[in-house]
Amino acid sequence: EIVMTQTPLSSPVTLGQPASISCRSSESLVHSDGNTYLSWLQQRPGQPPRLLIHKISNRFSGVPDRFSGSGAGTDFTLKISRVEAEDVGVYYCMQAAPFPHPYTFGQGTKLEI
Amino acid sequence: QLVESGGGSVQPGGSLKLSCAASGFYFSGSAMHWVRQASGKGLEWIGRIRSKPNNHATSYAASVKGRFTISRDDSQNTAYLQMNSLKIDDTAVYYCVRGGGDSWGQGTLVTISS
Numbered sequence: 001e002i003v004m005t006q007t008p009l010s011s012p013v014t015l016g017q018p019a020s021i022s023c024r025s026s027e028s029l030v031h032s033d034g035n036t037y038l039s040w041l042q043q044r045p046g047q048p049p050r051l052l053i054h055k056i057s058n059r060f061s062g063v064p065d066r067f068s069g070s071g072a073g074t075d076f077t078l079k080i081s082r083v084e085a086e087d088v089g090v091y092y093c094m095q096a097a098p099f100p101h102p103y104t105f106g107q108g109t110k111l112e113i
Numbered sequence: 114q115l116v117e118s119g120g121g122s123v124q125p126g127g128s129l130k131l132s133c134a135a136s137g138f139y140f141s142g143s144a145m146h147w148v149r150q151a152s153g154k155g156l157e158w159i160g161r162i163r164s165k166p167n168n169h170a171t172s173y174a175a176s177v178k179g180r181f182t183i184s185r186d187d188s189q190n191t192a193y194l195q196m197n198s199l200k201i202d203d204t205a206v207y208y209c210v211r212g213g214g215d216s217w218g219q220g221t222l223v224t225i226s227s
Contacts, residue, residue, distance in 0.1 A: 041214065
């Protein structure tokens, strides 16, 4: 099973300032089909997770452009260009490899103002 | 939209069946997953069921294999999670998720307690 490791686990941020979260996988996430199935999720307090980024850097519908994803192979980063109050919550990286591989998640990074 | 139901409180060793009603997308063509989250903890993938063209194939996490079964009824746009031999450690909010993670339900709470 692929292990996903996020750093930091907690990130105090200042409104209007940038924030960055790293995610490392225990093995390469490049699939045989050429895609890299690395996603980022946001979970606001009391809410279910929601998809922000898929396949490393593709913003999902409705996600503000202050969120961006980058990386390759085993190292990935989520960046928020200017943190807003509504960004408070826990962020998870997720590897979503196709069947029969299990999805696995990072431990989560708590973003707090 | 995904709406889970069926959660509740059960004694250890008991069973529970969760439902996930889908709307607003092509359910029959989508893989469906179940993910759980214990209170204050992270996300744990439980398993998936593929679409009919993929023979409704299933795969499970080691922690639930042999105890949990995922099924679906495409005519009802509904996925199910049958949970047997429940343990205290299975206490969590259970989410159904469309394949790829682009749609999550609100979750249903399952509590295992004596």
